[in-house]
Amino acid sequence: MYILGINAYHGDAAAAIVRDGELIAAVEEERFNRVKHCAGFPTEAVRYCLKTAGVGIEEVQHIGISRDPSAHLHKKVLFAAKRAARGGGTGKGGRQEAGAGAGGRSQKGIADFGLRGADLGQTSDFGTNADEAHAVPGGGNGNGRGIFAQIKDRLGNAAKVRDLKGELAALLGVSKNSLKAEFHNIEHHRAHLASSFYVSPFERAALLSIDGFGDFVSTMWALGEGNSIKVLDHVEYPHSTGIVYTATTQFLGFPYYGDEGKIMGLAPYGRPRFIEQFRRIIRTESGGKFKLDLDYFRHHAEGVEMTWDQGSPVIGRIYSDAYAETFGPARELGTPLGDRERDIAASLQQRLEEVGFHVMNHLHEQTGLTDLGLSGGVAYNSVMNGKILLNTPFRRVFVQPAAGDSGTALGVCYEIYSRVAEAGWRKGVKQSVRLRAGGDDAAGELSDVSGRAASQTNSLRYVMETAYTGPEFTDAEIVAELEASKLQFETYTDEEVTKRAARDIANGLVVGWFQGRMEFGPRALGNRSIVVDPRRADMKDILNERIKKREPFRPFAPSILEERTGDYFEQSHPSPTMLMVYQVRPERRAEIPAVTHVDGSGRLQTVSREGNLRYYQLICDFSELTGVPVVLNTSFNENEPIVCTPRHAIDCFMKTRMDVLYIGNQAVRRKEEVMSHES
Ligand SMILES: [Fe+2]
Numbered sequence: 001m002y003i004l005g006i007n008a009y010h011g012d013a014a015a016a017i018v019r020d021g022e023l024i025a026a027v028e029e030e031r032f033n034r035v036k037h038c039a040g041f042p043t044e045a046v047r048y049c050l051k052t053a054g055v056g057i058e059e060v061q062h063i064g065i066s067r068d069p070s071a072h073l074h075k076k077v078l079f080a081a082k083r084a085a086r087g088g089g090t091g092k093g094g095r096q097e098a099g100a101g102a103g104g105r106s107q108k109g110i111a112d113f114g115l116r117g118a119d120l121g122q123t124s125d126f127g128t129n130a131d132e133a134h135a136v137p138g139g140g141n142g143n144g145r146g147i148f149a150q151i152k153d154r155l156g157n158a159a160k161v162r163d164l165k166g167e168l169a170a171l172l173g174v175s176k177n178s179l180k181a182e183f184h185n186i187e188h189h190r191a192h193l194a195s196s197f198y199v200s201p202f203e204r205a206a207l208l209s210i211d212g213f214g215d216f217v218s219t220m221w222a223l224g225e226g227n228s229i230k231v232l233d234h235v236e237y238p239h240s241t242g243i244v245y246t247a248t249t250q251f252l253g254f255p256y257y258g259d260e261g262k263i264m265g266l267a268p269y270g271r272p273r274f275i276e277q278f279r280r281i282i283r284t285e286s287g288g289k290f291k292l293d294l295d296y297f298r299h300h301a302e303g304v305e306m307t308w309d310q311g312s313p314v315i316g317r318i319y320s321d322a323y324a325e326t327f328g329p330a331r332e333l334g335t336p337l338g339d340r341e342r343d344i345a346a347s348l349q350q351r352l353e354e355v356g357f358h359v360m361n362h363l364h365e366q367t368g369l370t371d372l373g374l375s376g377g378v379a380y381n382s383v384m385n386g387k388i389l390l391n392t393p394f395r396r397v398f399v400q401p402a403a404g405d406s407g408t409a410l411g412v413c414y415e416i417y418s419r420v421a422e423a424g425w426r427k428g429v430k431q432s433v434r435l436r437a438g439g440d441d442a443a444g445e446l447s448d449v450s451g452r453a454a455s456q457t458n459s460l461r462y463v464m465e466t467a468y469t470g471p472e473f474t475d476a477e478i479v480a481e482l483e484a485s486k487l488q489f490e491t492y493t494d495e496e497v498t499k500r501a502a503r504d505i506a507n508g509l510v511v512g513w514f515q516g517r518m519e520f521g522p523r524a525l526g527n528r529s530i531v532v533d534p535r536r537a538d539m540k541d542i543l544n545e546r547i548k549k550r551e552p553f554r555p556f557a558p559s560i561l562e563e564r565t566g567d568y569f570e571q572s573h574p575s576p577t578m579l580m581v582y583q584v585r586p587e588r589r590a591e592i593p594a595v596t597h598v599d600g601s602g603r604l605q606t607v608s609r610e611g612n613l614r615y616y617q618l619i620c621d622f623s624e625l626t627g628v629p630v631v632l633n634t635s636f637n638e639n640e641p642i643v644c645t646p647r648h649a650i651d652c653f654m655k656t657r658m659d660v661l662y663i664g665n666q667a668v669r670r671k672e673e674v675m676s677h678e679s
Pocket residue numbers: 123124188192211212213214376377404405
């Protein structure tokens with residue numbers, strides 16, 4: 001049984017395919033079309049998934065999308081009606097001219113905000129954005145439009161999402177009639193929750209999805225057990241932690257989609273002297289809930305402009321004039337950062353953590369469980385994640401590598417799979433599904449189509465232990481690309497290639513490391529990475545000057561042999577997807593300065609032999625040479641999506657000042673590097 005899951009029509013469009021419960025492929029569209037956070041429809045990602053599974057779209061039995069326009073529809077209509085009755089804008093937000101850009105950025109080009117944009121706004125990767133009930137066509141405040149027109153827009157758009165079949169057939173160039181699959185709309189946060197549970201190692205777990213908005217909800221928590229996820233509660237539009245983070249990120253002069261991570265990197269430079277202000281902006285309530293002081297925001301009152309059509313998403317200004325009244329004028333993009341900006345960032349980060357732990361502690365109280373599956377854009381806040389074990393009773397945390405919106409493609413597959421499995425189980429239908437253990441209804445045995453008794457044990461369930469679900473290339477394909485580029489290269493054995501690369505890293509070279517299947521999610525995890533020596537304090541500057549051109553305050557991350565984590569960090573819970581920040585032990589900080597942030601922290605990736613043998617071996621070889629089981633790992637790209645193909649890697653190598661490119665078993669040295677190497 002093949003199931004195709006899609007995240008479409010907003011940021012980080014992606015596709016995933018599952019065969020009989022096993023994840024075959026998952027990939028973001030941006031890696032193919034080279035548009036960062038590409039929104040729209042993931043046509044190339046779908047093609048890749050089908051090709052990898054070896055099936056045509058006609059052979060797929062279930063297809064789903066991580067949106068359900070009918071979810072909470074009555075609440076959306078009620079909200080829109082109330083707003084219309086109020087005449088649109090309210091509070092301080094209403095005084096601001098709509099469409100004045102995020103952080104001073106021009107909103108020109110956001111005109112394409114027609115019917116579809118009006119309803120499809122959802123969550124950005126870390127944070128936020130407008131919700132379907134709220135983004136307003138034309139960037140206006142909606143006063144001039146009748147409530148019925150707005151509702152009609154939304155329903156029209158909903159129909160478009162529902163016509164996934166037509167869209168898919170047209171984009172793949174097949175007839176609509178040839179698609180035999182059953183189509184599903186999976187509510188956004190249910191897709192997130194599914195992505196954090198069904199591929200986790202847990203049989204029972206507390207689940208939390210926390211982000212900007214999706215299907216009118218910003219936060220949802222649940223109990224995952226066996227083949228089902230029982231939603232316990234949620235926080236609705238317009239209240240959202242992601243919205244606060246994105247609004248403040250914009251206010252600090254970082255207007256682009258996905259910039260929230262920069263503020264997380266800036267926060268340790270500041271003091272949280274504005275914490276009381278942020279406690280007023282977002283206050284906690286009983287039952288794990290929280291509420292915004294809506295005076296500080298525009299999204300609920302005026303709508304926020306956004307575009308998404310096959311480009312990088314653009315979100316209009318979310319914060320209202322009240323921000324400037326509280327903190328002073330917004331920082332203009334490109335102007336120097338001062339103490340005020342650093343302190344606002346520190347305060348915001350602290351408040352996010354306080355609210356996050358407030359929800360998590362309540363979730364623990366409700367479930368009594370100590371295993372947590374975490375998802376949603378806010379789950380990319382690795383600083384918060386790294387403090388979960390210190391601030392809540394949770395003892396194990398699973399953060400799926402694509403915890404943000406791209407991962408909902410995967411969640412859609414498993415939500416459908418679990419429903420099919422559950423339905424089949426209830427009917428006693430023999431089918432090729434693998435059930436998870438746990439839950440009252442799931443006890444006993446089930447036979448699969450082959451007649452094999454499939455007892456419900458852990459061994460039958462797919463656990464997503466790695467993020468390597470994207471394209472891979474043979475050495476023959478790689479060699480062909482190198483020859484086409486007229487590059488000189490050497491070919492090494494498996495054993496030699498890690499040893500040579502480790503030596504180059506230890507010698508201070510900047511090494512491109514392109515191996516195996518590409519990662520799913522935002523982090524390069526040793527297959528599409530640039531790797532350098534973490535012992536050299538100047539490596540940050542070298543990387544920034546030669547390749548990355550990032551803001552100097554942003555940290556670089558360490559990859560460490562999993563079994564050595566406790567020797568270097570104050571916590572040792574595995575972090576295989578680089579979504580946890582721990583404190584580096586004080587006595588180790590001088591040893592690995594290039595990956596130790598200003599506050600002594602590091603956003604680490606723990607690397608195991610089982611997870612990525614070649615990368616593990618590379619770090620082992622580096623450790624043998626230097627005594628340090630850590631390398632600096634940054635994504636293989638230069639201000640673009642992470643490279644996907646050998647062609648992308650070669651192009652990046654050529655246009656930057658990387659010293660050596662290891663691509664499969666081949667190594668290409670920059671010319672001047674060849675000369676110094678030979679001398
Ligand atoms: Fe989301």
